[in-house]
Amino acid sequence: METAYPPLNELFVFLNTTITQISIFYSHIPGSGILLKYIKNSHQNDPFRTILELLLVFFAIIYLFTKKYRTDNLIELTPQEVEELVDEWQPEPLVPQLSDEENEFDKIPVINGPQGPRVKLVNGKPLLNISSFDFLGLLSHDSIKEKAIKTLREYGVGSCGPPGFYGTVDVHTEIERKISDFLGTEDTIIYSQGFSTINSAIPSFCKRGDIIVADEGCNFSIQKGLQISRSIIKWYKHNNMEDLERVLRKIKDEDIETGRRLTRRFIVSEGLFENYGDITPLPNLIELKKKFKYRLILDESLSFGTLGKRGAGLTDYFDIDPNQVDMIVGSMCYSIASSGGFCSGSFEITEHQRISGPAYCYSASLPAMLTVAATESLKLLKQNPLLPSTLKFNTLLFKQLLHNIKYLLLNGSADSPVIHLRIDEGIVRVGDIEDKEKCLQDIVDEAMNNGVLLTRAKYNRTQELFSIEPSIRICISASFNKKEIEKTASVIKSAATKVLKNRVH
Incomplete structure (x- = not known):
């Protein structure tokens, strides 16, 4: 009785030889290794994107080889049909009804x-x-107005250029240095919009595959930054440190069970919550971030200038070394009577944002007069402890x-x-x-x-x-x-x- 194994073995040999030849041919293509590495990195934990891009490639191939059609043969309408269509047409109102x-x-x-x-x-x-965020009452201070007017006459309205191109002037570097000295951090970078600061700083460091654990009570700007990052987002109950520890421990257990590779991990919270008015327990956050080896991003937009003996925010309020917080993000729109925002931390953190922060690279720099207004406000805060x-x-x-x-x-x-x-x-x-x-x-x-x-x-x-x-x-x-x-x-x-x-x- 004849057996079917030899033909099957020949098929396996043919497939193995063909795959080997294709692999050798692919390896000789310039940049093939880089392309393969990109596919592996960009499609991790996201099979939907892989399927979507394959469908787009398939659609592009079909579109290129599909026979083109012309629209020269238009349907001729009689005058009566044209009149009927005109009578049936109802224009939309120029001013829609208000909600x-x-x-x-x-x-x-x-x-x-x-x-x-x-x-x-x-x-x-x-x-x-009693509805304004002007907590220190500096918005109408005479010396700030005088400084702003003087700066306007000297520098003009603004550079209209991004900071990394031709938008940075001496007053920008001065306010960065002043904020670092005030907070006690190594370096600071300023942004021209307060709202865009935190939602630019987060995606500067967090990418697909990274894990972010965030407070459910975070403000709208933080939520947008988390969405833009495309990271894996885990939420813990508002200001609940026990629930935060539960989430962190669950992620650690999942890593062990699934063998998930180590990625960048962040905890994101507000110092003073805009939507609730409560203060986050920073000592507990730092304890948990050290225990589970996470980085901490703290939004101090409302706590900067308002909390602590010097008004230096949550680290001043709890008497904690600010260098224990990896990124201190704040707004200059509130307590220090100006515009824009800042991110303070180590030199590496600020320098990375100068080349990867979307709101820093693609927005015009903060006008000099507003920069000087922030500097003067900070000076008044120091002079009036x-x-x-x-x-x-x-x-x-x-x-x-x-x-x-x-x-x-x-x-x-x-x-x-x-x-x-x-x-x-x-x-x-x-x-x-x-x-x-x-x-x-x-x-x-x-x-x-x-x-x-x-x-x-x-x-x-x-x-x-x-x-x-x-x-x-x-x-x-x-x-x-x-x-x-x-x-x-x-x-x-x-x-x-x-x-x-x-x-x-």
């Missing part, structure tokens, strides 16, 4: 004159502005006055100048998010009628990754006196009572 959110624009108060803790509307009505303690006193006084407020919950850490007032659903009868926002807006309007300018916290709910309860966001300023703080608290109490008393369960 409910756009209809609120008519209610937005318009300030006449410069920003500051005390403002006037176009109708001349004076208001206490009581500013952070005054801010802290005003914060504690305000929270003490609102401690027993009816119908509303007071959210935020004790020393946080950012406070969120949310409806107490255990007492007040409310419906969905829209109903809550309407109630809060009524409180804002009532407070404005009584001389206090408030604002609801606004969110892009179609893009926010986590649901956030509607709130009124209050920002305390060091420039308020005791009488103004007492008046503000009294007005808010009265407005909340007037609006919500009829909604009690």
Whole structure:
């Protein structure tokens, strides 16, 4: 009886010889090794991208060899058919109907004159502005205005060029040096937009395959940076260090089980949370990042200038060496009355961003007058060391006055100048998010009628990754006196009572 093994062996030999010849031929192609390495690195943990690119290549081949067609043979329409089509056509309105959110624009108060803790509307009505991030009251400081005007006359409006090309001037390097000295870090890089700073710094270091563990309460800018990085994102419950340790331990166990190769790993959090007003426990973060060997990215946009004895942020507040935080990211739009942002850390971290930070490489540099305004604000903060303690006193006084407020919950850490007032659903009868926002807006309007300018916290709910309860966001300023703080608290109490008393369960 004849066996089928010899033909099968011949087939295996033929396949092996063919594959070997193809491999040898491919290895002689210039750059073949680099191409293979790129495919392995870029397609790790992402089979969907591999399939998508193969489909695109297949489509391109079909498109190149498909017979082209011409559109010369147009269908001729009779005059009657043309008239019928014209009669049927309905043009879109030039001005679409406004949404409910756009209809609120008519209610937005318009300030006449410069920003500051005390403002006037176009109708001349004076208001206490407790909705501004001008925590230290430096926005209307005369010396900052004088410096900015002098710089404008000397340098002009701006370079209109990226910092790495022809946009960097001496005042930029000066503010970078000043921030490093103030924080106690090795080096600093500045960006021209505060919002883009953190969402540029994150993807500068985090790529596909890297792992980022982030707080669920992080602000919208951080969320965008995480999405742009295309890294593996793991979330832990807001400000919950036990849950953070659980997530880190789970990742470690997965590494052991799957044999996953070691990649760059980061923990991302805010120093002072914009959406909640609470302070992250930095000592615990540093302990966990050392234990599990992660790098720490800390957004200090709101804590810079507000927390600590010197106002140097969370490391000053907890008396921790700033070099234990790998990247300190902050905004110059708030406490130091300017624009733009900064990232501070080691020299290697800042230099890497100068060639890989999207918002640094592709944006015009910060105008010189705004740079000098930031430098002058930092100088005033150093010359007035009581500013952070005054801010802290005003914060504690305000929270003490609102401690027993009816119908509303007071959210935020004790020393946080950012406070969120949310409806107490255990007492007040409310419906969905829209109903809550309407109630809060009524409180804002009532407070404005009584001389206090408030604002609801606004969110892009179609893009926010986590649901956030509607709130009124209050920002305390060091420039308020005791009488103004007492008046503000009294007005808010009265407005909340007037609006919500009829909604009690």
